Amino acid sequence: MSSYESFRSSLKAGDWLTLLLGSLCVVLLTLKLWNGELADRAIIRSSGKIFKEVPLSRDLQIEVPGPLGISIITIEKHKARITSDPSPRQYCVRQGWLQQAGEIAICLPNEVSVELTGSAKKYDSLNY
Numbered sequence: 531m532s533s534y535e536s537f538r539s540s541l542k543a544g545d546w547l548t549l550l551l552g553s554l555c556v557v558l559l560t561l562k563l564w565n566g567e568l569a570d571r572a573i574i575r576s577s578g579k580i581f582k583e584v585p586l587s588r589d590l591q592i593e594v595p596g597p598l599g600i601s602i603i604t605i606e607k608h609k610a611r612i613t614s615d616p617s618p619r620q621y622c623v624r625q626g627w628l629q630q631a632g633e634i635a636i637c638l639p640n641e642v643s644v645e646l647t648g649s650a651k652k653y654d655s656l657n658y
Contacts, residue, residue, distance in 0.1 A: 608629065
């Protein structure tokens with residue numbers, strides 16, 4: 531008999547119930563605490579300055595000027611993304627849709643960014 535089989539045969543009904551309840555608690559806590567708040571506004575910046583602040587409740591397509599050219603930001607169904615950018619590697623375009631407060635897409639070569647905000651400010655870290 532292998533060690534796995536002997537371990538499995540030594541587990542009682544209460545052990546299985548404890549494992550099941552523990553797993554269920556982990557899943558529920560992950561769903562409750564891991565997800566961020568849905569965003570309600572988008573702050574669009576160009577060259578470090580706020581270009582426009584728009585609600586996510588309306589579908590829009592916004593052209594934002596930058597040093598390399600025009601970046602296009604699309605807002606649809608309470609989500610935002612950079613759909614077009616003249617930057618060479620297209621990292622911000624490949625980032626895809628943003629929907630939670632605190633998410634941000636930045637096109638460094640063109641100095642354009644879009645940040646989503648909600649009712650409460652989220653922090654990655656705090657300094658004292």
